[in-house]
Amino acid sequence: MLTRVGVPVEFEGEHSAPEPGPATLLCFSHLRWDFVFQRPQHIMSRFARDMDVIYWEEPVDIASGETAFLQVREAKNAPGVRVVVPHLPQGMPDDAREATLSRLLDAHVASLRGPLITWYYTPMMLPFSRHLDADVVVFDAMDELSKFKFAPVHLLELEQELIDKADVVFTGGSSLYEAKKDRHDNIHCFPSSVDxxxxxxxxxxxxxxxxxxxxxxxxxxxxxxxxxxxxxxxxxxxxxxxxxxxxxxxxxxxxxxxxxxxxxxxxxxxxxxxxxxxxxxxxxxxxxxxxxxxxxxxxxxxxxxxxxxxxxxxxxxxxxxxxxxxxxxxxxxxxxxxxxxxxxxxxxxxxxxxxxxxxxxxxxxxxxxSATSWDTTQARMAGLIHDLLGIRTGSTSPAMLVAAE
CATH class of the missing domain: 3.40.50.2000 (Glycogen Phosphorylase B;)
Structure with missing residues (x-):
């Protein structure tokens, strides 16, 4: 058990703090990295070729008397992707859970240097992360989560907040694009691709x-x-x-x-x-x-x-x-x-x-x-983010992020 900024953190295997890099991508996902290899894994593993990627998963319950901590591991099938899993005592009230998650998150990102990109696959992780001072905020809407069984009550409300906050919105298909295209002025359709x-x-x-x-x-x-x-x-x-x-x-x-x-x-x-x-x-x-x-x-x-x-x-x-x-x-x-x-x-x-x-x-x-691939999809996404980083930082240096060419 290690401690960073007073917050317990559990590591599987050796891991050192990332070197100051050109950019860090912090991805908040409702899908666990090891569940099914799909859109988030395809895209994040490709971004990880050029920058540090932190893949933040949903919390796991631990015994009520234990102390909250983060479990951090390197993704076995994607060099450069760091999977972070919060462990929270079961039975915590919602406001206490959000406060704890926020504290764990702040401790984990405290040592990051360079531009920060926050990337959301779910708006349900916005309450504990909305305070982050990200250089670029991405909402990649791969599914209409509000239509799924057992969808959270506040999902649509938080989705609107996320769309308002996002610098760019991606959709996982044409139907989703048509449903959301009038809700943001920088929205792009990136349908499912293939390796x-x-x-x-x-x-x-x-x-x-x-x-x-x-x-x-x-x-x-x-x-x-x-x-x-x-x-x-x-x-x-x-x-x-x-x-x-x-x-x-x-x-x-x-x-x-x-x-x-x-x-x-x-x-x-x-x-x-x-x-x-x-x-x-x-x-x-x-x-x-x-x-x-x-x-x-x-x-x-x-x-x-x-x-x-x-x-x-x-x-x-x-x-x-x-x-x-x-x-x-x-x-x-x-x-x-x-x-x-x-x-x-x-x-x-x-x-x-x-x-x-x-x-x-x-x-x-x-x-x-022949006209589609995950490499092309990720490169096009990277190009859009690179443009936004250039606007925010006053630099268009390609060293900041992989270029889309």
């Missing part, structure tokens, strides 16, 4: 993971968080209509009771996997699925899975998510279906496509994918 090289591994023959290798074909798979956005009824009906198909569900189950998951001999729940493992699972599928429910929680989503599945060389069948229809429905390799009957019919068609990747549908998808 093509990573998922292209699925196009080469891979060793089937042990929990998948004995599943009969054809295999139709999904990976991602299985939560209120997932259409369990659609999955159950499709599995009933095609008992000879194997439906492979890869990912953690969140906010859905185990007893509410459809259970059939041909539905296989394989649990959560690491980002590095996904291409091996994807390689063993014939068709990739996006059976999202059409409800409030999916109204503004822009799934990263669409380009990832296509990069892996698999045809895709999705429910009519607005951003998927808008950007991908014109592709031969992407089927859109609303009902279970339509979904199964689209899967039948996709299975035929999967037998003939040289038939033109994959080349068409590759042409579209």
């Amino acid at each position: 093509r090289a990573h998922f292209a591994k699925a196009r080469a023959r891979q060793f089937d993971p042990a929990d998948q290798e004995d599943l009969p074909r054809p295999r139709l798979g999904f990976y991602g968080v299985i939560d209120e956005r997932f259409d369990t009824e659609l999955l159950a009906k499709a599995a009933e209509m095609r008992p000879n198909w194997s439906f492979v569900m890869v990912g953690p189950v969140v906010k859905i009771a185990e007893e509410d998951l459809p259970r059939r001999p041909n539905i296989h729940y394989l649990g959560g996997k690491t980002y590095d493992q996904l291409p091996a699972y994807l390689s063993g599928w014939d068709v990739a699925l996006m059976p999202f429910a059409m409800n409030e929680s999916t109204q503004f989503i822009s799934p990263t899975k669409t380009p990832e599945y296509l990069a892996g060389g698999k045809p895709v069948v999705s429910t009519p998510i607005k951003d998927v229809v808008r950007h991908y429905s014109h592709l031969q390799g992407v089927g859109i279906a609303s009902t279970a009957e339509e979904f199964v019919a689209a899967c039948d068609h996709a299975l035929e496509l999967s037998k003939n990747p040289e038939g033109g549908w994959l080349a068409e998808a590759d042409l579209m994918l």
